[in-house]
Amino acid sequence: MVKLNVNGVDHTFDGDPSMPLLWYLRDILGLTGTKFGCGMALCGACTVHKNGEAIRSCVTPLSAAAGSKIRTIEDIGANGLHPVQKAWIEVNAPQCGYCQSGQIMQAIALLKSKPHPTDQDIDDGMAGNICRCGTYQRIRAAIKLAAEKSA
């Protein structure tokens, strides 16, 4: 039996505790905003926050998420758009958009630790998140814009 809190709601799961958090969120809870891209923590599409830290849910077994507070993209804009989401929209960052939940979750975590990131900070913080459409230049601009606006 695994107990965890997802977006402020307590859940218990009595299935296979080795199931990655990603599939629990998507297939069991129906929170499909978090995406499957690689299954090996290589692309970042599955990024969620565990106790405020960005993690790759595709390689996080439920057993490792037990007792923690998980936050997904669905909760980020639940009470009005987050400044990072606003910045994403303002610079027209997404193309297909599939990776952008993960990018936004990662960017929020980055800005928490580096409120005014340099280009190098952005490279370091975001290099784990692949965008195959190639929206990196706008992601970079959006992160800087979000940093500026919250200054």
Place this chain on the structure above:
Amino acid sequence: MSQIENVSRRGFLRGVVGAGAFVLAVRYVPPIFADEPAPDGQTEADRAPFHPNLFVGIETDGTVHIVAHRSEMGTAIRTTLPLVVADELDADWNRVKIDQAIGDKRYGDQNTDGSHSIRSFFDTMRECGASARWMLVQAAAQKWNVPTTECSTEPHTVVHAKSGRKLGYGELASAAAKFDVPKKDQLTFKKPADWRYIGKGKTSYDLENLCTGKAIYGMDAKIDGMIYASIEHPPVYGGKVKSYDEQEALKVSGVHQTMLIDPFKPPAAFQPLGGVAVLADNSWAAFQGRKKLKITWENGANETYDSTEYKKELQETARKPSKVIRTVGDANAALATASGANVIEAEYYVPLLAHAPMEPLVALAEYKDGKATIWAPTQNPQAVQAIVSTELGIPKENVICNVTLLGGGFGRKSKPDYVAEAAVLSKKVGRPVKVVWTREDDIKFDYYNAVAGMYFKAAVDAKGKPTAWLQRSVFPPITSIFDVNAVYGDPPHLAQGWTDMPYDLPNLSIENGPAKAHVRIGWLRSVANIYHGFGIQCFTDELAHRARRDPLEYLLDLIGPARTIDFKNVEYPNYGASLDTYPWETGRLRHVTELVAEKSGWAKKKSAKGHGFGIATHRSFLTYVATVVEVEVNDQGEIRIPRVDTAVDAGLIANPEITRAQFEGAAVFGTSIVRTGEITAKNGVIQQSNFNDYPVARINEAPQRTNVYIVESSAPPAGVGEPGVPPFVAAFCNAIYAATGKRVRNLPLSSSGLFG
């Protein structure tokens, strides 16, 4: 070509719009498929002589529904085509709702590939909007009892300026529906100066949903009672299951059953590859069960395929005279008489490339009572109808294909083998099935962009300018998926930057040699232009450096004065477009080259050790593009791309902001191709599996900044999704040469042996 008819009185609403709505249909035969037979009269709409379609509906509350019949994979086409309708309709974009069409031949071509959505449907969309506006004006004029010539529109409103009266589109909808649809020659179109949206653009209709996790992709589709499936495919193309043991798989918690899927009957086309499916309560359980399968395979003839050996064969073939595609003068004679010191040869190579869209392949299918309902991220819903119909033995009309958003496509999702798998399984197990491909499945079972070997030979004069030019390419053709005996490049793909080599030279020989495919070959963003553009534009750069001439000046010299390329007696399909409407104009290629040189400050940029600039130009999908890439290479051989400049002449641009984004993305896509894009095979088995061994560009590896300069043009619209890739690839490699003196002739860099 198009006829528009009011179908609201025929009760033909298809759920797009509600009661009381005013509906317009357009029948459209896309020019590129004009030879296809008309539909066979299954539906009400088919009673008409051409394909009838639905694009516009207006509710009495003023809501305007516009149907998007093309697939959304990141190009914002589902926004931009409706935007064209909205402009001619003079609708307020904020009151427009977009409906995604199901697969239906009434819409004409729906295969969202080949960068042709705008050019093929721009006029039709304008007619749809203009017709609706015409009828709304008629209705208002009748109500006011004034001549229509005294009426005009402002967004969502018909105005009678003389009396100051106004009526909203919603108020007019019911009355407008009673008018006959105007003939095309009755329509008045807005002057370009009056366009509110075309040429100004809008961001994606889905933008907010894309940033909040609310957007629904194929991966997110869900219906009651569905079960998840993961499929172990034959590791070698054309292989079969000899036997398998499911015992251990069935012990995995959540696994329901396994199911054999038959191998395809050659040619493969879009049939499922075959294999063993594991069906389970959730995706994870299906993956786990699959790992426990014990399968014995019969690999078949392709098990001897080795990509290293294959490369040697391609290059060997490329050195020998082969099928002549186009000639000017007599290149062979000129080369034979040239002195050895003035003859330059070079070989170029591009490996197989995988698409790797961020959303792995996935499809949900429900087969019930002789009908299949599909939810899929597909670029080609009518191909879904066709393959599901064939696989299940049901009529195409009984296949309803709902098109979700696509998490990237790049051509892979034009090929619906994965959708057919879901349909086949649903029929076998009697419940809805969602087939989920892993990333490993995606990389290993792609329709790869063809591996290509190219051979170039030029004789040059005292100034280093070619007096003769021979180019020969060899690649397994895409047609091999439809014809197992196909080995030569087909005209449409040879036309992708090879047949139309644009230089003004006295002696030219363009050739193509044979190559047999051992994997599925398919379209990938820019397709054959990737290798053709790379080879031609890098060989040009080689010749420029050899002649100690500035690469830009040399390139312009070879392009020569503005002219229209003559394709008399040459098979040149021109991307399915007429050469009258879309001639091959070297002046436009010249212009983008000069423009990018000016904007990038080429004249002032001096390459030095570790810091180089490269230039390349290429026309593809009827669009002329030139690109300058700046690179920095440090002593460890690490490469950075601080800046890219790209000039684009794609004729009339409907959505400039989206266009810029497409060219920014193309530079990143090209970066992946140059740095690390390579699929290899041993014993017929693909060696790559995920982003660890098939890496794609990350934020720190991608160009830091791509500047896009759009040529203002009233020429007919051309493509913007793909044309940015080929010139970027070549310019990047030319910049690396400028910075390091190392000529990249074999892609990718990661296995070229040039760096580290």
